[in-house]
Amino acid sequence: MEMRGLTADVMPREVENWLSPHLPRLLEKLDLGAENNRAAELVRGLTPTSNVVVYGDYDVDGISATAIAMELALVRGAHVRYFIPHRFNQGYGLHKEVATTIAKRGCDLVIVVDCGSQDVEAVDTLKKSGIPVIIFDHHLVEGTPACCDTMINPQISGDAAAKKLCATGVIWCWAWQNELLTERQLMRMLDVVALATIADCVSLASSLNRALVREGLKSIRTHTRPGLNILMEQLGIAPSSIDTEDLAMKIIPCLNAAGRLYLADLAVDILFPSKNLASNVGRLIALNRKRRELSSKILEQVDSAEKGEYKYVLTNSDWSVGVLSSVASRICSERNSPVALVAAVGDIMRGTLRMPAGGDAVGVLKKLAPLLNTWGGHRLAAGFSVKSENWDKLRGMMETMLSEVKVVGEKEDLLYWNPLNMDMNTWSEAVALGPFGMENPAPMLYAPYGGQMRVVPLGKTGKHVKVELGSASLLAFGAADMFDSRGDIDGWVYKPRLDTWRNVTSLQFILEKMVVQEQ
Numbered sequence: 001m002e003m004r005g006l007t008a009d010v011m012p013r014e015v016e017n018w019l020s021p022h023l024p025r026l027l028e029k030l031d032l033g034a035e036n037n038r039a040a041e042l043v044r045g046l047t048p049t050s051n052v053v054v055y056g057d058y059d060v061d062g063i064s065a066t067a068i069a070m071e072l073a074l075v076r077g078a079h080v081r082y083f084i085p086h087r088f089n090q091g092y093g094l095h096k097e098v099a100t101t102i103a104k105r106g107c108d109l110v111i112v113v114d115c116g117s118q119d120v121e122a123v124d125t126l127k128k129s130g131i132p133v134i135i136f137d138h139h140l141v142e143g144t145p146a147c148c149d150t151m152i153n154p155q156i157s158g159d160a161a162a163k164k165l166c167a168t169g170v171i172w173c174w175a176w177q178n179e180l181l182t183e184r185q186l187m188r189m190l191d192v193v194a195l196a197t198i199a200d201c202v203s204l205a206s207s208l209n210r211a212l213v214r215e216g217l218k219s220i221r222t223h224t225r226p227g228l229n230i231l232m233e234q235l236g237i238a239p240s241s242i243d244t245e246d247l248a249m250k251i252i253p254c255l256n257a258a259g260r261l262y263l264a265d266l267a268v269d270i271l272f273p274s275k276n277l278a279s280n281v282g283r284l285i286a287l288n289r290k291r292r293e294l295s296s297k298i299l300e301q302v303d304s305a306e307k308g309e310y311k312y313v314l315t316n317s318d319w320s321v322g323v324l325s326s327v328a329s330r331i332c333s334e335r336n337s338p339v340a341l342v343a344a345v346g347d348i349m350r351g352t353l354r355m356p357a358g359g360d361a362v363g364v365l366k367k368l369a370p371l372l373n374t375w376g377g378h379r380l381a382a383g384f385s386v387k388s389e390n391w392d393k394l395r396g397m398m399e400t401m402l403s404e405v406k407v408v409g410e411k412e413d414l415l416y417w418n419p420l421n422m423d424m425n426t427w428s429e430a431v432a433l434g435p436f437g438m439e440n441p442a443p444m445l446y447a448p449y450g451g452q453m454r455v456v457p458l459g460k461t462g463k464h465v466k467v468e469l470g471s472a473s474l475l476a477f478g479a480a481d482m483f484d485s486r487g488d489i490d491g492w493v494y495k496p497r498l499d500t501w502r503n504v505t506s507l508q509f510i511l512e513k514m515v516v517q518e519q
Contacts, residue, residue, distance in 0.1 A: 019432055021211035026161070027176050030208065033158035039134045039150040040178040042109055048077035051107040055094055056084045057114040057167075058259030060199035060252050060267075064168040064192035065113035065136060067271040071189065072171075072180055073111070081107075084264040088321050088345050091374055091385055094119035094146075103129035112136070114167035117153050118376070120146045136171040138163075139376060140362065164206040168196035172212075190216035191224045192271065197437075198244050199252045201381075204440035213435040217242060227270030230281045241500040244435045253326075257288040260322030294323045295330075298341070302331060312338055312402035313395050315351075319343040325352040329381070332356055338402040342395075347388045348373060355380045358408030364401050368394060414446040414493060419472040424507045427496045444512060448491040455483050467492075467511060476511040488517040 046052065052073040056066030066082055073080045083102075085095060093115050099122040102110060109132050116123065116135040123146035126133050133148040140155050152174050154162030165173065172193045176186050194216020197209055204210050220228065221239050228251070232239055235250050258267040266287075270280050298319055324341040331339045332354035338361075342351035355361045361382035365375040368384075371394045375384040386394050422445070436442040450469065458464040458475065465483060467474040474494050476482070493513040499506055 021207040021214075023208075023211040023215055026208045026211055027173060030161055030173055030177070031154075031159040032152055032162045032170065032174055032177070033154050033156055034151060036150055036152050036174060036178070039152060039174070040180065042132055042134060042149065043072055043076075043180055046073055046076040046078040046109065050076070050078040050109065052078045052080045052109045052111065053102055053107045054080060054082040055098070055102075055110060055112045055116070056082060056264075056268075057092065058084050058087050058264035059114075060255050061166045061168055061196040062114040063255065063259075063264055063268045063271070064196035064199075065171050066268055067192050068168060068171050068175070068189055069111045069113050069136070070272075072175060073109075075181060075185070078108075082265075082268065084259070084268065086263065087259050088350065091350065092376055092383060093374065094122040096122045096125055099123070099125040102126065103131060107131060109134070112148075113171060115139070116148070117141045117145050117151065117155075118143070120144070122146075123148050136167060136174065138165055138167045138170050140378075142366065161206055161208045164203045164209060166196045166200040166202045168193050169202070169209065169212055173208075187215060188219055188223060191219040191228065192216075194220065195247060195252060195255070198247045199256070201438045204435060204437035206439075210435055210440065213244065213437070217244070217435065225271055226273055227277045227281060230277055231270065231284065234281055234285055238500040238503065241498065241505060243498070244437050245497065248437070253291070254284045254288045256326075257291045258284060260291055260326075261287045261294075261320070291323050291326070294320050295327050298323065298327045299330070302327075302341075310395070310399050313340045313342065313399045315342040315344075315349070315395075317344055321345055321350045324350075325354075325381070325383070328352045328354040336407055338405050338407075340398060340402065342391075344388070348385050349388060349391045350385045351383065353377070353382045353384065355405065356407050359405045364398065367401070368397060371397070412444065412493075414444050416447075417445040418447045419445070419469065419474070419494065419496075419509045422496055422507070422509075424498070424505075427498070427507055430496075431498075442495055444493055444495055446491055446493055446515075449489040453489075472509065474509045474511040479511065479514075482514060490515040490517055 054066050054069040056062045070080050070082060083098060094112055103126055110126055112133065112135045114137060117137040117139055118141055123133055135148050135151040137153040138155060145151060145156065152170055154165060154170060172189060175181060190212060194213045197213050202209055220242055231251060231254060237246050237250060255267045258264050266280055266283060270277055301316060302314060321343045324343060328339050328341045336356050338355050338359050340351050340353045342349050353361045360379050361377055362379055365372065365382055365384055369375065371386060371390045373385040373387055375382065377383055430443055452470050454468040456466045456468060458466045463478050463480050465476045465480050467476055474492060492511060493515060495510045495512055497508045497510055499508045
């Protein structure tokens with residue numbers, strides 16, 4: 001428990017609260033910030049004659065928050081439309097031209113989720129037309145926030161737990177505190193809260209976030225939405241044993257692929273009952289397959305590029321903007337250095353910036369703001385756009401700034417544990433520390449090399465291998481080349497994982513790193 005910030009001298013009650021966070025109690029003391037009674041009054045006032053527009057964002061947090069906002073209006077019989085901007089043509093945020101269109105068409109309420117806090121002009125356009133506006137957001141606010149009827153953004157004045165919520169978590173917790181739906185209805189909606197919490201990489205060291213994900217996984221296992229159920233079936237995931245790794249590695253990439261390569265509307269649509277669910281799920285899976293192909297191509301181009309003037313700010317006219325963020329995250333992780341990937345969309349350059357521990361993506365973009373068209377994000381991940389005429393100047397300045405980033409070496413906490421001594425019962429006890437994710441990683445285990453090893457090919461591609469260590473084995477995905485050029489091996493860093501196939505659950509050991517002696 002010391003790895004989780006809890007030591008032997010703390011009270012048993014604190015340990016119990018950490019291991020089994022009580023969601024209602026956490027929600028009772030949660031402070032989301034500014035007075036939000038006005039927002040609750042506006043939603044409670046909706047009737048079957050009301051027209052509502054929900055404005056969201058194109059990532060999983062955005063589409064999940066959009067789904068909850070729509071459900072809050074639909075349960076009151078209101079007519080609901082939603083709008084999510086196009087990632088390439090429009091980019092992040094509440095756009096003034098869209099606000100103008102909404103104002104001309106008219107409606108009774110606009111609910112903005114996962115954006116809007118800094119979109120002063122767009123909100124002002126809606127307000128001048130007499131349309132009430134509610135904003136649910138979790139992004140940091142630079143300068144004066146937009147002036148709407150009510151804004152629920154914990155970053156402005158919420159407590160520590162509230163500041164760690166994703167946007168979907170914010171609107172769900174607000175709905176719970178204001179009793180806008182029955183407890184049963186709200187608990188069933190936690191499936192998308194779990195998705196958004198994992199997708200947005202918010203802290204799972206937070207007891208509240210862990211409780212939301214834990215209950216959300218229960219919702220997915222027992223009575224999730226039909227569209228998600230079909231998606232899990234197509235991906236070969238057994239709902240009864242789904243975990244955060246399944247969400248992060250399989251489901252979330254499919255949902256994100258819609259906004260990256262097509263329209264996020266496709267992902268929103270599978271969160272609601274429809275005759276086209278199976279077809280839409282098939283399209284999502286196909287888009288994700290295409291995303292993987294494009295990502296692999298970009299990675300190859302980055303790896304094979306000659307060392308030129310630019311090491312950190314990279315661009316290519318053939319790159320697809322929609323896949324840059326996931327590729328940048330992978331490069332940043334593998335190199336442990338900052339990276340910005342940028343592609344051209346007409347006369348606008350759109351980019352994504354990723355930072356390792358110790359960096360500050362928003363801080364960099366803030367200094368470059370006079371040259372940027374749009375920008376926003378978090379400390380370790382942010383997006384931006386710049387007019388082509390400013391690109392050369394901005395690229396040089398950003399390259400210099402990223403080259404000066406002082407990367408903080410991350411200490412790894414490992415438990416000395418031979419896989420021969422790990423069984424399902426023992427690992428099931430460790431799983432009580434979960435759900436695992438950002439700032440609450442799954443325990444990583446270390447075992448010394450005992451001199452016995454046999455490397456066996458795994459799969460059809462030749463990229464994967466199984467490392468047989470006597471009666472135990474490690475699965476090494478994408479690591480075949482590592483064994484071709486290995487040095488003297490000291491040991492293995494691995495992670496246990498429960499895998500269910502055809503209703504049979506087994507314990508697997510996944511190789512994370514091979515420890516070798518320095519040459």
